[in-house]
Each structure stands twice: as C-alpha cells, then as structure tokens.
Amino acid sequence: MAKLQELLARKEALEREIEKTKKQERAEAIAKVRTLMSEYGLTLADLSAKAAKAPRRKAAAKPAAKVAPKFRDAATGQTWSGRGLQPNWLKAALAGGRTIDEFRI
Numbered sequence: 425m426a427k428l429q430e431l432l433a434r435k436e437a438l439e440r441e442i443e444k445t446k447k448q449e450r451a452e453a454i455a456k457v458r459t460l461m462s463e464y465g466l467t468l469a470d471l472s473a474k475a476a477k478a479p480r481r482k483a484a485a486k487p488a489a490k491v492a493p494k495f496r497d498a499a500t501g502q503t504w505s506g507r508g509l510q511p512n513w514l515k516a517a518l519a520g521g522r523t524i525d526e527f528r529i
Contacts, residue, residue: 491507494528495528496529
C-alpha cells in the first residue's frame with residue numbers, strides 16, 4: 425500500500441500536469457480563434473457588439489375558428505358542435521333514454 429507522502433507527491437505532480445495541459449489547450453484555442461478572426465476579417469468589436477436586430481416577436485396566434493353546430497336541442501335551442509365535453513343538456517337527455525341522433529342537425 426502506498427504511503428501518504430507518495431500519494432501527496434503524485435497528487436502534486438498531477439496538479440502540475442493538469443495546469444500545464446490547461447495552459448497548452450488554452451493557447452491552442454486562442455490560436456484557432458485568431459486564425460478564424462483573420463480569415464473572416466473579424467475584430468474584437470465584432471465579437472462584443474450586440475446584435476443590431478430588433479427582438480423577434482412571436483407570431484400572433486390565430487383566433488379559433490367557429491365550428492358549425494352539429495347537435496341542437498329543439499326545446500331550448502341550445503347547440504353543440506360535437507367538440508369538447510358534452511353539454512349538460514345533452515348528457516341529461518341521453519341519460520333520460522334519448523339517442524344522440526335525435527339531436528343531430
């Protein structure tokens with residue numbers, strides 16, 4: 425089993441290697457960025473400038489189109505398009521023994 429001093433020495437060596445690698449990779453990244461900037465003619469001002477575009481707005485939602493009624497209660501004149509939950513007047517009539525075809529327009 426490794427002694428504490430050996431482990432600490434390895435830890436310190438790894439930390440030095442990590443720092444060296446970070447610096448090297450950072451330098452390579454900077455070189456790549458500089459190459460791209462010169463290739464495309466960019467300046468630091470181009471990188472820090474805010475977009476001159478106006479903020480995008482969401483497209484306005486279209487209002488829901490009216491749907492023609494498909495069912496009507498002749499006694500009250502109430503209608504239902506057949507979409508969504510059944511209205512209470514239709515539920516009551518169906519529970520009373522009537523069929524939905526009796527209300528079809």
